[in-house]
Amino acid sequence: MILDSKIPSGPLEQKWSKHKMDSKLINPANKRKFTVIVVGSGLAGGAAAASLAEMGYQVKCFCYQDSPRRAHSIAAQGGINAAKNYQNDGDSVRRLFYDTIKGGDFRAREANVHRLAEVANSIIDQCVAQGVPFAREYGGLLDNRSFGGSQVSRTFYARGQTGQQLLIGCYQALSKEVQKGGVKMYPRTEMLDMVLVDGHAKGIVVRDLTTGKITTHAGDAVILATGGYGNVFFLSTNAMGCNVTAAWRAAKRGALFANPCFTQIHPTCIPVSGDYQSKLTLMSESLRNDGRIWVPKSKEIAQKLQKKQMSPNDVPEDQRDYYLERKYPSFGNLSPRDISSRAAKEACDDGRGIAPTGLGVYLDFRDATKRLGEPVIRSRYGNLFQMYEKIAGEDPYQVPMMIYPAVHYTMGGLWVDYNLMSNVPGLHVLGEANFSDHGANRLGASALMQGLADGYFVIPATIANYLVSQKPGTITTAAPEFKAAEDECRERVSKLLSIQGKRSVDSFHRELGLTMWDNCGMARSREGLTQALAKIPAIRDEFWQNVRIPGSGEFANMELEKATRVADFLEFAEVMCYDAREREESCGGHFRTEHQFFDSDPEVKDGSTQPGEAKRDDANFAHVACWEYTGVGNKPNLHKEALTFENVKVSIRSYA
Secondary structure, X not given: OOOOOOOOOOOHHHHHHHHHHHXXXXXXXXXXXXXXXXXOOOHHHHHHHHHHHHHOOXXXXXXXXXXXXXXXXXXXXXXXXXXXXXXXXXXXXXXXXXXXXXXXOOOOOHHHHHHHHHHHHHHHHHHHHXXXXXXXXXXXXXXXXXXXXXXXXXXXXXXXXXXXXXXXXXXXXXXXXXHHOOEEEEOOEEEEEEEEEOOEEEEXXXXXXXXXXXXXXXXXXXXXXXXXXXXXXXXXXXXXXXXXXXXXXXXXXXXXXXXXXXXXXXXXXXXXOOOOOOOXXXXXXXXXXXXXXXXXXXXXXXXXXXXXOOOHHHOOHHHEEOHHHHHOOOOHHHOOHHXXXXXXXXXXXXXXXXXXXXXXXXXEOXXXXXXXXXXXXXXXXXXXXXHHHHHHOOOOOOOOEEEEEXXXXXXXXXXXXXXXXXXXXXXXXXXXXXXXXXXXXXXXXXXXXXXXXXXXXXXXHHOHHHHOOOOOOOOOOOOHHHHHHHHHHHHHHHHHHHHXXXXXXXXXXXXXXXXXXXXXXXXXXXXXXXXXXXXXXXHHHHHHHHEOOOOOOOOOOHHHHXXXXXXXXXXXXXXHHHHHHHOOOOEOOEOEOOOEOOOOOHHHHOOOOOOOOEOOOHHHHOEEEEEEOOOOOOOOEEEEEEOOOOOOOOOOOOOO
């Protein structure tokens, strides 16, 4: 299979402008003849649906929530990046591009990342025009704060609820188009499958989550903006409804899944407290602007803290190890997420964790409060502090927060070209559901940037390149492919309901998640991944023989909803493990214990890096790993898209 990324020629700074000029156009009268299906109504999907409808296309937008305002984009708290350089601290589009490429450990396309950096400034202007209440300085200019992986202040924010405010702005734009008739919304409706006609994506099969009715919808193109697959680990910072079904169904119809092993562990989450938990809570990375991360230097003090025999405020300054400031002095507490997470794990593995479980470190605002005053801290992070106190039962103004890494974002996703179209003609993929912009690690405040860039600016300019080759409205649900796909979905639902076993859906999901966390989580090894690949099929086989789903499929049935999603996780998890085992290197969020720098390495001896840091293999793995589905239980086929770097120097990723 030849993968054509369709990256335009010419200088990097001119590629996007050149591509827009060379792209096809559809006149306004003809746009009204085309129907575009958008699955997902978060920032990427909502922005795409609103933008395409305003341009004149007919849009059908589907979401499993009861309202687009409940999309998981709402949970992105800290901010959104753009190189406005309001702080006059040396920022630029070029610097944002470089920080993002470097932050992704040189595993992303240069052209896509530069386009993202270019478009970011327009996103801020768009959102201000929508009334998004970004924080402002005393003089009225928009304020900025810093985020991990950057030495400049480029993150625009609305306290600790930036995603929510951006989603409200997007929802207003979407609602306007719904009222005008350009968008038809289908809430509480979940995609079960994709329909191909002559090899092109022309529709979807959906289930109404209220009535249980399964129906099909046809369109001239399909857009997936359905988020990531972090819930394969069961415990993650994602909403419990987040799933891989739409993307995996597309993959089973031929779409390539790219870099599935690139999963991000966020360093700033409330630690696990017990087996009863069904999800974890993210504390925004923005807290690391003013909070200092530390553990005690001695195991003895750590044990006292774990047993509540000592208050963290009583630990002397000379007994505190501010390990990020010590190891990475140039970036300190704002070191990138993958590096910060591994450093926290290293400290806890050394026996110096401070939570009752031993898996926790402190995020301390004592010094910032003394320097700035509590009112300033409240103005910046008040809602986050309140959320922490409600969950942890401790006042973070008085004692340090306890945090520990947890599964958060997924950099992998369906493969797309520069137009955001997958290898399946007509299928476009936006936001976290695609692989395109973050490489092996996403920098903080870049998720909102990518989602809105794809929805507001990229797909409106590129989807016409596909649509001009299609005759609008020629494919309807009367095509036999729709009936065949619908029958497959009905049969699958009936099979799930007929099992009537003894185990709950959640018990299988939890078992899968623990297997994935232990063997394909923050640290991976060939041995562990091989064990996972042996265990996952056994879990899947028992699921299809022993899962119990009460009720029927004719009405609302949340256990059935969960079961269809977990069934897909049980298939998709294997692909993740194959990808992680095949990639014999460490990079970004993919850390193979066999591939790290040791004391004996020349790079450690000459001071280029430190022991324990990720060791890339650029000669053999500077590529996008694209996996082709070959059947349940079969090893997928691997295709590669080579990555070339003409504008940045690929080097050891140092933040010291």
